[in-house]
Amino acid sequence: MAARNTARKRAFQILFEGDQRGADVLTVLADWVRHSRSDTRQPPVSEYTMELVEGYAGRAKRIDELIAQYSVGWTLDRMPVVDRNILRLGAYELIWMDATPDAVVLDEMVQLAKEFSTDESPAFVNGLLGRLKDLKPSLRRDDES
Numbered sequence: 001m002a003a004r005n006t007a008r009k010r011a012f013q014i015l016f017e018g019d020q021r022g023a024d025v026l027t028v029l030a031d032w033v034r035h036s037r038s039d040t041r042q043p044p045v046s047e048y049t050m051e052l053v054e055g056y057a058g059r060a061k062r063i064d065e066l067i068a069q070y071s072v073g074w075t076l077d078r079m080p081v082v083d084r085n086i087l088r089l090g091a092y093e094l095i096w097m098d099a100t101p102d103a104v105v106l107d108e109m110v111q112l113a114k115e116f117s118t119d120e121s122p123a124f125v126n127g128l129l130g131r132l133k134d135l136k137p138s139l140r141r142d143d144e145s
Helices: 002-021 025-038 047-070 081-096 102-116 121-144
Strands: none
Touching (some): 002 081, 025 047, 047 081, 081 121
């Protein structure tokens, strides 16, 4: 599972870079893939990283709506950039990807928050993604209608 952990970390970094640059995440992903193929010092971009980024990109508007709706006391633009992008990645994988158990997704996103964000971020990420996990069946139904 170390490969999936690395794939998630790279997907988070791509989302973060896109957010910071104001660039489309698919453009950033294409840049990462191109660099990894032309420069042996760059790590490869795995299929799972691409799947996560492309999946997020296809549902970005809905994911941001969910994060804004369920994050108590925080608007998207007030959230730390790191937290916002961990939540985006986690929400996509949690709600729309069935291959990974929910508990694993939550744990992985909390670990990213511990590694890259503030001391308060892991609890915030865990709480918000936990809420989305509980609402997952109805969120998916709403999305299909």
